Amino acid sequence: xxxxxxxxxxxxxxxxxxxxxxxxxxxxxxxxxxxxxxxxxxxxxxxxxxxxxxxxxxxxxxxxxxxxxxxxxxxxxxxxxxxxxxxxxxxxxxxxxxxxxxxxxxxxxxxxxxxxxxxxxxxxxxxxxxxxxxxxxxxxxxxxxxxxxxxxxxxxxxxxxxxxxxxxxxxxxxxxxxxxxxxxxxxxxxxxxxxxxxxxxxxxxxxxxxxxxxxxxxxxxxxxxxxxxxxxxxxxxxxxxxxxxxxxxxxxxxxxxxxxxxxxxxxxxxxxxxxxxxxxxxxxxxxxxxxxxxxxxxxxxxxxxxxxxxxxxxxxxxxxx
Numbered sequence: 307x308x309x310x311x312x313x314x315x316x317x318x319x320x321x322x323x324x325x326x327x328x329x330x331x332x333x334x335x336x337x338x339x340x341x342x343x344x345x346x347x348x349x350x351x352x353x354x355x356x357x358x359x360x361x362x363x364x365x366x367x368x369x370x371x372x373x374x375x376x377x378x379x380x381x382x383x384x385x386x387x388x389x390x391x392x393x394x395x396x397x398x399x400x401x402x403x404x405x406x407x408x409x410x411x412x413x414x415x416x417x418x419x420x421x422x423x424x425x426x427x428x429x430x431x432x433x434x435x436x437x438x439x440x441x442x443x444x445x446x447x448x449x450x451x452x453x454x455x456x457x458x459x460x461x462x463x464x465x466x467x468x469x470x471x472x473x474x475x476x477x478x479x480x481x482x483x484x485x486x487x488x489x490x491x492x493x494x495x496x497x498x499x500x501x502x503x504x505x506x507x508x509x510x511x512x513x514x515x516x517x518x519x520x521x522x523x524x525x526x527x528x529x530x531x532x533x534x535x536x537x538x539x540x541x542x543x544x545x546x547x548x549x550x551x552x553x554x555x556x557x558x559x560x561x562x563x564x565x566x567x568x569x570x571x572x573x574x575x576x577x578x579x580x581x582x583x584x585x586x587x588x589x590x591x592x593x594x595x596x597x598x599x600x601x602x603x604x605x606x607x608x609x610x611x612x613x614x615x616x617x618x619x620x621x622x623x624x625x626x627x
Contacts, residue, residue: 314386317379319346320358324376325452327365335404377450384451385586396591398429403592405432408439408447408456410507411535412555413579417457420603428599438507448584454593455600456582466585470597472604473579475552477515477570480560482543492568494524501529503538503549515550518574535559552577 322332323343333343351358359366368376409417414436425432439447439456445463447453457472479497481488487496504513509531512520519526532538535551539559542549551559556567581600587593 313349314383316346316350316353317383319343320350320372321376321380321383323347323359323366324368324372327367329366377446377452380451381449381586387590396595398432398595400431401429401592402431403433404435405454405593405596406435406437406452408444408453408458409436410438410458412552413457415558416554417600417603421600424599424603429595432596444582448582449586451584451586454583454587455597457579457600458582460578460580461582463582467582468585468588469580469582470601471578472581472601473552473577475554475577477550477574477577478553478556479568479570480539480542480549480551480556480565481568482545482565485546485566487546488566488568492571494571497548497571498524498526500527501545501547502526503530503532503541503547504528505532505535505538505549505551507533514575514577515570518572522572539563539565 319332319336319338322335323329326332326335329343329347330340332338333340336343338346347358354371356371357369358372359368361367418434418436422434425434437453439453441458441461444453444456444458444461445467448456448467463469479492481492487500498519504516506513516526516528529547530538530541532541535549535555536559538549540563541547543563543565550570553567560567581597583593583597
């Protein structure tokens with residue numbers, strides 16, 4: 307098969323169906339009717355001599371043939387789009403692109419409200435999709451274009467992945483008002499004697515705090531392993547358990563809960579995070595513009611208003627009933 311026989315727009319349709327898992331949604335993303343999407347899919351099936359997708363209810367499930375080539379198709383389309391974009395000026399107000407960001411819960415809470423507020427005025431047609439890519443797959447996801455940007459802890463990747471430092475935050479400890487073991491300050495012995503909540507999407511494995519404690523020959527008792535920090539904060543407000551998390555995340559999550567916030571009682575590593583992108587989009591005007599917007603959001607260091615922070619650090623109260 308010669309390349310001159312291939313309509314590259316068919317692969318744009320293929321990628322949209324793969325991403326959306328549904329012909330109607332793929333059409334909406336591409337601003338095409340459902341019959342137009344179905345016609346393009348039929349042409350590509352005839353060309354490649356493979357069903358490409360199998361319908362299961364409302365879902366279009368990719369065949370092994372499609373799964374094997376989708377990353378190469380995405381990378382080729384991404385390179386072509388970036389090269390074409392160099393020949394025209396990027397105007398944020400006119401863009402209709404969707405960007406897929408890989409973020410964990412804290413990054414979403416810290417960045418998205420302020421970022422979307424900026425985009426509403428500067429790039430109203432730009433949309434954002436977030437998910438959490440597995441760290442072992444992140445480089446592949448960035449290379450294939452299925453993830454445009456990622457924010458995560460420092461990681462070792464190839465030279466094809468660009469990155470920039472974003473965050474460096476201290477940890478704090480949250481406890482309920484009137485905790486029987488804590489007065490005005492939280493010392494290390496008291497911290498280690500309490501039951502703790504560890505928040506992680508993994509079923510097993512230590513956190514950064516536990517690694518640091520272990521390095522010093524110390525250990526804390528994990529009584530609850532939870533998936534979400536907000537749920538953990540609510541548990542803290544009703545129990546004597548403690549939760550350790552980055553300072554700004556504590557401020558964001560503690561709004562309205564009135565838990566107390568204490569400095570972490572040990573000189574420990576701070577939470578670091580980097581912004582990651584693939585070299586193929588280094589000079590993509592839209593990608594570069596969004597990277598700069600994310601940096602501007604964090605440069606302003608958005609924080610909870612002082613009145614709410616004070617409520618979280620106020621004097622001890624009776625235990626909630």
